Amino acid sequence: MTSQQENQDPNLSPDSVPTQAERERYAELVDLVQKYRAAYYNEDAPLVSDAEFDLLYSELEKLEALHPELVTNDSPTQTVGGEASVAFAAVEHLARMYSLEDVFSLAELEAWLRRAAGSVEKQHGTAPQWLTELKIDGLAVNLLYRDGVLVRAATRGDGTTGEDITHNVATIKDIPQRLHGSNFPAEVEIRGEVFIASKDFAVLNEQMVAAGKAPFANPRNSAAGSLRQKDPAVTARRPLSMFVHGIGARQGLHTETQSGTYELLKSWGLPISPYYKVLDTLPEVMDFIASYGEHRHDLIHEIDGIVVKVDDLATQRELGHTSRVPRWSVAYKYPPEEVNTKLLDIQVQVGRTGRVTPFGIMEPVKVAGSEVSRATLHNQDVVKAKGVMIGDIVVLRKAGDVIPEIVGPVMALRELQDPPVREFIMPTHCPSCGTELAPAKEGDIDIRCPNAKSCPIQLTERVAHLAGRGGFDIEALGYEAAAALTTGPGPDPADNGGLIAPAGPGPMKSEAQVFDIAQLDLSGVVVWREVRSKGEGTGRFQQVPYFYTKPTAKKPSVPTKTTQKLFEELEKAKAAPLWRVLVALSIRHVGPTASRALATRYGTMAALRQALLAPDAREHLANVDGVGSIIADALIEWFAVDWHLEIVDAWAGAGVLMADAVDESTPRTLEGLTIVVTGTLPNFSRDEAKEAIITRGGKASGSVSKNTSYVVAGENAGTKLDKAESLGLKVLDEDGFVRLLAEGPEPELETETDMEEDA
Structure with a gap:
C-alpha cells in the first residue's frame, strides 16, 4: 500500500472538509480493519476473505488521501500486521519488518513499476533489474542467528515487536539450527515465510476428518496455528516448511543484490524458493505473472500474488521506505480465490452409482473468474466435520480453479444471522425415486440409493458419464441432453429456486438403448429455457423442444443440427476401443x-x-x-x-465392437516398466501417452515412487518432477520418450564391480 501522497486519487480534492458521514465512515473503517487484522494475525481465524479486507483497506486509504487531517499515528494504514500475542513472550526485532504495498490490477502494477523505474533512471541513468518471485500464502517469521547458530525465532507481529516462537520453529526440518560453512556475520536476521505444502495440507485435513476433528480452512491458517502451539510436540507433528526471502539486521554482511543474497543464504543451508527470476523489462514481469497465474495450483505451496523487488541493494537503500512499506518492492495480488457468501440451503444429489452427496446452495458469488452458486460437501460426515449450518456465512474457494468447495463457516458471524442458522439433516429416502437410502456395505461412510436400475437420476448420471471424455466421448450428448432423454422436465425453475428437479421418466428407460436413440420418439422431449429480453435473463422460464426444431406454419418440426450430429457421433462411437x-x-x-x-x-x-x-x-x-x-x-x-x-x-x-484389434507390429518394448507422464507434451495428449505405454506392455502410473522406472516430463511438470529428481529416477523429455517407446530401455553398462563378481 502506498503513502498518503502517493495514493491520492486525482479525481479527489484533498482540500475539502470531511462531512459528518465521512467521519463516521472513517471511524467505522478503522474499527473494522483493526478487528479483522487482529483476527487474521493474532487469532489465525479470519472473519472475512482477503478480497473483502482489501476492499475495506482500499476505501480507508482513499478517505485518508481525500482528508489527511483524519489520519492518526495509530491508523491501520500507518502500522504493520497485528500485535504480539500475550500467549508468547514479546521480542523486538533488530530491524523493522515492513509490510508490502499491494496492487490489485496489472494497470496499477505497471504504473508502480514505471514510477519506481523512473526514479532509479533519474538517479543512475539506467533502468533497474527486477527480482520477481511468488508471494507465499504463509506466516512471516524472523530468524536470528549469532555466529551461525539459531538463537531466536519470532513472528512479524506489528513489524517492531513479534512473538517468540523459537521452540516451535526448532521442530521445522527445513530450518537449520546451525548454518553451513563458516565466516558468518556476528549477527544476522533472516526473514522468510513458513507454510504447509499443498499436498501435505490435503493429507493433514484427511487425518483431521478421520479423527473426527474439523479440517483446517486453508494452509495459511494451519501453518499459523501450528506455529502458535504451546506444546512444540504438536508443532513437530505438522508438516511445516519454510522459504527465506530476505535479511533484516546484518552485522558484517555485505552483498550487492537481492538475488546474490538468496544464493548466499542457500549456501548456508537455508531453504530458498525455486520460483524467482531476475528480469530486465516490464513485459518480462507481466509474462512471469501470467505464467504463474495459469499454473498457480501446480506449485509446492499456495500463493496469492507476485512480489517484485528492485534487485540492487544499494538502490533499495536509496529508495527507502514509507512509514510502513518499502518503496523498492510491490506485491501484485491475483483475483481472489476465496470469498465469503451465504449458505442458503444444503440439498443432496444422487450419482451414477447411487451415492448420495450433499451440496450447498449459496448466494451467487464470483470466485476465480466465474460465478458460483453450488459446491459439493461430499458426505454427511464432512458436513459435520466442517461445522457448516444452513444460513451460515461460509468461506468458498475453487480447488484447482475448477471445483467449488465450501471450506467452513465464519463462526464469528453465526450469531448475527437472521433467520437463525439450522442444522442439515441427511435424508433417509432418495429424492429422485423415494427408495430408502443405506450404505452399500457395512462400515461405508457414504449412503446410496439401491434402486440402481429404475432410479431416474442415476440413469441420467450414467448416460452423461458414458458419453463423457473418459467413455465414448460423444460431444453432442452432454448432461442436459442426458437429462432430457431420461428424466424429462421438472417443475418450473422459477418456482423451484432456479433448480430443475427430475419429474418422471423420459423416452430412454435404460442406457442399453443409447445406441438406438435415433429410433426413440424425441419429438416431444422438452427442456426449460429462461426467457431472455435484449440478451438479459428475465427470471421467467418456458418449455422448448430439445431434440427437434419448433414447428411453424411453414416448416414442420425436424431434428436439429445438434441432434443429427448426435446420431453421427453415436455411429462413430461403435468403433471405440x-x-x-x-x-x-x-x-x-x-x-x-x-x-x-x-x-x-x-x-x-x-x-x-x-x-x-x-x-x-x-x-x-x-x-x-x-x-x-x-x-x-x-x-x-x-x-x-x-x-x-x-x-x-x-x-x-447395436454394433459396438467391444474388441481391440491386435497390432502385432507394435513391439512390447516396455514390458515390466512403470512410467509416469507429467506436464504437457507437444505431440501426446495424456490419454495418448498412456495408450502408447500400455500397448507396449508397460504400466502407466499416476504417482512417482522408488519403483518408477522412468518419468516423462513435459512443460509445467510440477511436484512429480521434483520428487523424481529427489529419488534419482531417470527423467526423459518427449524425444527420449519416443525413443523409449521404439527401442525400449538402454542396456545397463556393466561396472567393474559387476565384472569382478561375474569372474
Missing part, C-alpha cells in the same frame, strides 16, 4: 487406468466375460497390473447382475 466401453459401463472403481489394463490383458469383452466365469476369477483379475482385489470384486459383482449384462448385449447387438 474396449477400454472406453468398460469405462462407459459405470462399474464402481473401474476408471480409465483399470480399463486400459483389462483391455490390454483380455483384448475382447468376450474374453473378459469368460475369465469372470472361472473358479479363480478373483485371483486372476487381482493379479492384472493396475487392477487389484477391490476392482476385481467390483467387476465380479457387476457382471453377476442380469440387467447389467443386458446393457452389454444390447450394445453388442
Whole structure:
C-alpha cells in the first residue's frame, strides 16, 4: 500500500472538509480493519476473505488521501500486521519488518513499476533489474542467528515487536539450527515465510476428518496455528516448511543484490524458493505473472500474488521506505480465490452409482473468474466435520480453479444471522425415486440409493458419464441432453429456486438403448429455457423442444443440427476401443487406468466375460497390473447382475465392437516398466501417452515412487518432477520418450564391480 501522497486519487480534492458521514465512515473503517487484522494475525481465524479486507483497506486509504487531517499515528494504514500475542513472550526485532504495498490490477502494477523505474533512471541513468518471485500464502517469521547458530525465532507481529516462537520453529526440518560453512556475520536476521505444502495440507485435513476433528480452512491458517502451539510436540507433528526471502539486521554482511543474497543464504543451508527470476523489462514481469497465474495450483505451496523487488541493494537503500512499506518492492495480488457468501440451503444429489452427496446452495458469488452458486460437501460426515449450518456465512474457494468447495463457516458471524442458522439433516429416502437410502456395505461412510436400475437420476448420471471424455466421448450428448432423454422436465425453475428437479421418466428407460436413440420418439422431449429480453435473463422460464426444431406454419418440426450430429457421433462411437466401453459401463472403481489394463490383458469383452466365469476369477483379475482385489470384486459383482449384462448385449447387438484389434507390429518394448507422464507434451495428449505405454506392455502410473522406472516430463511438470529428481529416477523429455517407446530401455553398462563378481 502506498503513502498518503502517493495514493491520492486525482479525481479527489484533498482540500475539502470531511462531512459528518465521512467521519463516521472513517471511524467505522478503522474499527473494522483493526478487528479483522487482529483476527487474521493474532487469532489465525479470519472473519472475512482477503478480497473483502482489501476492499475495506482500499476505501480507508482513499478517505485518508481525500482528508489527511483524519489520519492518526495509530491508523491501520500507518502500522504493520497485528500485535504480539500475550500467549508468547514479546521480542523486538533488530530491524523493522515492513509490510508490502499491494496492487490489485496489472494497470496499477505497471504504473508502480514505471514510477519506481523512473526514479532509479533519474538517479543512475539506467533502468533497474527486477527480482520477481511468488508471494507465499504463509506466516512471516524472523530468524536470528549469532555466529551461525539459531538463537531466536519470532513472528512479524506489528513489524517492531513479534512473538517468540523459537521452540516451535526448532521442530521445522527445513530450518537449520546451525548454518553451513563458516565466516558468518556476528549477527544476522533472516526473514522468510513458513507454510504447509499443498499436498501435505490435503493429507493433514484427511487425518483431521478421520479423527473426527474439523479440517483446517486453508494452509495459511494451519501453518499459523501450528506455529502458535504451546506444546512444540504438536508443532513437530505438522508438516511445516519454510522459504527465506530476505535479511533484516546484518552485522558484517555485505552483498550487492537481492538475488546474490538468496544464493548466499542457500549456501548456508537455508531453504530458498525455486520460483524467482531476475528480469530486465516490464513485459518480462507481466509474462512471469501470467505464467504463474495459469499454473498457480501446480506449485509446492499456495500463493496469492507476485512480489517484485528492485534487485540492487544499494538502490533499495536509496529508495527507502514509507512509514510502513518499502518503496523498492510491490506485491501484485491475483483475483481472489476465496470469498465469503451465504449458505442458503444444503440439498443432496444422487450419482451414477447411487451415492448420495450433499451440496450447498449459496448466494451467487464470483470466485476465480466465474460465478458460483453450488459446491459439493461430499458426505454427511464432512458436513459435520466442517461445522457448516444452513444460513451460515461460509468461506468458498475453487480447488484447482475448477471445483467449488465450501471450506467452513465464519463462526464469528453465526450469531448475527437472521433467520437463525439450522442444522442439515441427511435424508433417509432418495429424492429422485423415494427408495430408502443405506450404505452399500457395512462400515461405508457414504449412503446410496439401491434402486440402481429404475432410479431416474442415476440413469441420467450414467448416460452423461458414458458419453463423457473418459467413455465414448460423444460431444453432442452432454448432461442436459442426458437429462432430457431420461428424466424429462421438472417443475418450473422459477418456482423451484432456479433448480430443475427430475419429474418422471423420459423416452430412454435404460442406457442399453443409447445406441438406438435415433429410433426413440424425441419429438416431444422438452427442456426449460429462461426467457431472455435484449440478451438479459428475465427470471421467467418456458418449455422448448430439445431434440427437434419448433414447428411453424411453414416448416414442420425436424431434428436439429445438434441432434443429427448426435446420431453421427453415436455411429462413430461403435468403433471405440474396449477400454472406453468398460469405462462407459459405470462399474464402481473401474476408471480409465483399470480399463486400459483389462483391455490390454483380455483384448475382447468376450474374453473378459469368460475369465469372470472361472473358479479363480478373483485371483486372476487381482493379479492384472493396475487392477487389484477391490476392482476385481467390483467387476465380479457387476457382471453377476442380469440387467447389467443386458446393457452389454444390447450394445453388442447395436454394433459396438467391444474388441481391440491386435497390432502385432507394435513391439512390447516396455514390458515390466512403470512410467509416469507429467506436464504437457507437444505431440501426446495424456490419454495418448498412456495408450502408447500400455500397448507396449508397460504400466502407466499416476504417482512417482522408488519403483518408477522412468518419468516423462513435459512443460509445467510440477511436484512429480521434483520428487523424481529427489529419488534419482531417470527423467526423459518427449524425444527420449519416443525413443523409449521404439527401442525400449538402454542396456545397463556393466561396472567393474559387476565384472569382478561375474569372474
